[in-house]
Amino acid sequence: DAGVTQSPTHLIKTRGQQVTLRCSPKSGHDTVSWYQQALGQGPQFIFQYYEEEERQRGNFPDRFSGHQFPNYSSELNVNALLLGDSALYLCASTKTGVGFEAFFGQGTRLTVV
Amino acid sequence: AQSVTQLDSQVPVFEEAPVELRCNYSSSVSVYLFWYVQYPNQGLQLLLKYLSGSTLVKGINGFEAEFNKSQTSFHLRKPSVHISDTAEYFCAVVYNFNKFYFGSGTKLNVKP
Numbered sequence: 547d548a549g550v551t552q553s554p555t556h557l558i559k560t561r562g563q564q565v566t567l568r569c570s571p572k573s574g575h576d577t578v579s580w581y582q583q584a585l586g587q588g589p590q591f592i593f594q595y596y597e598e599e600e601r602q603r604g605n606f607p608d609r610f611s612g613h614q615f616p617n618y619s620s621e622l623n624v625n626a627l628l629l630g631d632s633a634l635y636l637c638a639s640t641k642t643g644v645g646f647e648a649f650f651g652q653g654t655r656l657t658v659v
Numbered sequence: 660a661q662s663v664t665q666l667d668s669q670v671p672v673f674e675e676a677p678v679e680l681r682c683n684y685s686s687s688v689s690v691y692l693f694w695y696v697q698y699p700n701q702g703l704q705l706l707l708k709y710l711s712g713s714t715l716v717k718g719i720n721g722f723e724a725e726f727n728k729s730q731t732s733f734h735l736r737k738p739s740v741h742i743s744d745t746a747e748y749f750c751a752v753v754y755n756f757n758k759f760y761f762g763s764g765t766k767l768n769v770k771p
Contacts, residue, residue, distance in 0.1 A: 588761035602758050640757040646691050650703040
């Protein structure tokens with residue numbers, strides 16, 4: 547079991563560009579959540595996808611959007627990148643109704659210049 | 660509103676000494692509590708969790724935590740730390756649909 551896999555591991559973008567990050571959940575998991583971890587801070591909840599729908603959303607602007615595919619994998623899209631979007635983006639997967647345990651990927655380090 | 664406070668941003672400790680990392684939460688409803696560890700340039704790894712039952716929870720790598728409902732705390736402890744425990748530790752609460760609220764983290768620095 548490969549666990550939660552994220553790609554790419556590192557990414558450098560220019561202000562104003564758009565970026566797509568990808569996540570494959572742990573085998574058997576059906577829910578994917580995305581978190582932003584700025585330097586020196588704890589992860590902040592962006593949104594969560596279940597059954598291909600956004601189920602919950604944190605306090606992030608509409609520039610942050612996502613998608614979940616039938617195979618439960620997910621994408622995080624960020625438009626009009628700002629310097630402040632530089633962070634580690636973490637994907638977490640869970641299985642609905644089982645123990646609340648979230649498995650996290652290694653993250654994607656996004657640097658906006 | 661849910662929030663998690665980790666009272667110490669950094670904790671230096673000598674190898675083989677005991678350590679306690681403090682975590683307090685605020686919630687008006689029942690919560691589930693977690694501790695995660697993050698090594699440099701890596702994701703989060705679950706140390707332990709409290710869902711219900713015994714308030715003393717044992718986790719991996721010799722860590723344990725005690726849930727104290729009256730003090731709304733979930734402090735993490737280890738009786739004897741190793742150099743390899745140097746990492747950042749995050750306390751988290753979740754109360755619905757697996758949405759985690761994380762504290763700001765405590766960096767544990769174990770010195771030889």
